Amino acid sequence: MSRTLTTSSATTSATDGDVSSATARAAEQAASTQEVQSLTLAKALxxxxxxAMSADDTVIVFGEDVGMLGGVFRITDGLMRRFGSTRCFDTPLAESGIIGMAVGMAMNGMRPVVEMQFDAFAYPAFEQIASHVAKMHNRTRGAVTLPMVIRIPYAGGIGGVEHHCDSSEAYYAHTAGLKVYTPATVADGYRMLREAIDSDDPVIFMEPKKLYWSKDAVDLEGLRQEHTERVAAGSSTEGRAGVARSGTDATLIAYGPSVPTALAAAAVAAEEGRSLEVIDVRSIVPFDDETVAASVRRTGRAVVIAEAHGFASVASEIVARIQESCFHQLAAPVRRVTGFDIPYPAPKLEHYYLPGVDRILDAVDDLQWEDQS
Amino acid sequence: MTISATQHIPDATEPPPHHRALTESVRKFGISVEDYMLPARHPIQMVSPEGVLVPADEQGAQPGHEYPIPDEAELLAAYEQLVIGRRVNDQNSALVRQGRIAVYPSSHGQEACQVAAALALADGDWMFPTYRDSVAIMARGVDPMQVMTSFRGTWHSGYDPHEHHVGIQSTPLTTQLLHGVGVAHAAKLRGEDTVVLAMCGDGATSEGDFHEALNFAAVFGLPVIFFVQNNRYAISVPLAQQSAAPSLAHKAVGYGMAGERVDGNDLVALLSVLRRAVTLAREGSGPLLVEAHTYRMQAHTNADDATRYRQDSEVAEWQEKDPLNRMRTYLTGQGVLRDEDADRIDEHAEAVAAVLREGLNTEVDVDPQELFRHVFSSPTPHLDRQSAMLAEEISREAAR
Incomplete structure (x- = not known):
């Protein structure tokens, strides 16, 4: 897979790697020709x-309640009715069985897209994911590829009961052989899921469930066109972070559910006269060191934001990578704003846990501005 | 590739189509579905430990559980694989003792199961083996040296699963059963008549994936034979501490599939029972569970000490039931195995052993850059950097 973004008319970007703002521009262009429509992330997915199912009949969707019901979040709504019960079907209630069966189906010519109902309910499948999904290509010296997507609604912010709000991305990111994507925008929901399904490698597709019903104006036809052009060019946006908001004073690095929070913090900071750049990581594995480092070298300050516990986390990894590549450009230690290292709280307490605008701005305030010459 | 475009939306009140297929296939035996699912009262045995054909009414078969004896040519070919399998096991164990390979989980004593598993399948079928099933994989046609790749430690596996339709040898117990279920499911969706034989041991039946695999296979009506080699021990733990079921074959009933049990040291019975299972599965009657009663004659691996948990007298008792002696006596008695056949077969086995000896006594070059090559289908910048770092370390080391 190429790391170079193709230059389609919809996504031509002056700033290298600036996927999100390219989309925003494309959306603006589209708006002028009345092609733009208001879409939820759920509908984009x-x-x-x-x-993907229309384009390739080896793409099949299965999981718990994904058939008649259309999934508990309705992400698979209408797929069984449209494509029939051989292409979209319910399985017995067993996550290891779902993933293990998907491995065999992927070995035998299919491209399964499976749904884990909630983050914490994917844990029974962890052995299949860590020991087989991640390793099969390597163990067989490349003889077997596993083109499969494991969709996982993750993270909190919806007042969910326990075991429904975990940020489990670190488990997968830590496992060599898995790709881990997490969209934060409606356009990326469509774009990245198409790319995940196209990928010959297994992709853990982490969907920020609190953003399922967030709406955005997107040009669906433009996104389809972009996808067609990328496939023709053999490229994708995998491994490319996006600049969700440009800024000059400090860089906020966020992914999935934390991107809107980071953007909100940047908006407040702007009112206070501080210009914050917001990077949307998009693909945790492979990770885009280039875009992150370029931004931090320019701003000299960085805060990494994630809902997951901070200890031994993706946020920790990002901080470490910034220290390794940007040490001499840093004006202050890189800060993390993450969830506390506690089990995810009950609904009435979750707002204490979740990284919010104030906590992000406190961390920004803490970036040794007094040293600024 | 096209999937039959079933626009059928399941009706919760209707049984799925494969349940009707199961009922129809049972009807020809003239028994009830429950009788079909329940294992026969005793393990099927067609040739006694003494190498004598067991009278038909004493083979353990009951109505609906009757088995024809395979023809002579087939039995002779199976015997040849049995001799080779034993020779392969003993050669590899010797090479472990000589320090040529790191580890080899021997199936000594279980070779009849190994051979029957391979011979029961057609070329288009799939086999999903465990770490102890090397002989079955070789009998399926995979190059013996490729099979030994993982045990000599140069890579995790050495054969292309697609070439002979053999899954990678699995060490996480019963996880591979689900892969077999998936392969069968994909084939079924395309309307292919592929049968999958998925293998595990007695201890593995305690694992959660055993349950999930059997349940998925039964619910989706998939042509999967779950072949359990009950060799009485999971490393040191005896079967009684794994399961309180009347037999492992009885577990099948709870999933809505047929269970069979067979003398795992009787190659004639194994071939017959497994072939019938494969035929039934191919005809659409859904999955089956076949439990073979056998014995692991040697320790779990060279790192194990079997004298700590079992009596020599028990091992000696099973020595009397050896599958190879039994088959040789039987076929010689039947006039199927003549001296010249025996000589030819021994020579063949010796030649395979020589290939292993020579191959495993030869040092092979490993390529450190291959460590990064198969993590993903195409390289990532992150791994490219690590690969460059290792290359640099190696070149500095070489320059010293």
């Missing part, structure tokens, strides 16, 4: 599956 659903449309990505519809389009």
């Amino acid at each position: 659903n449309t990505a599956m519809v389009d």
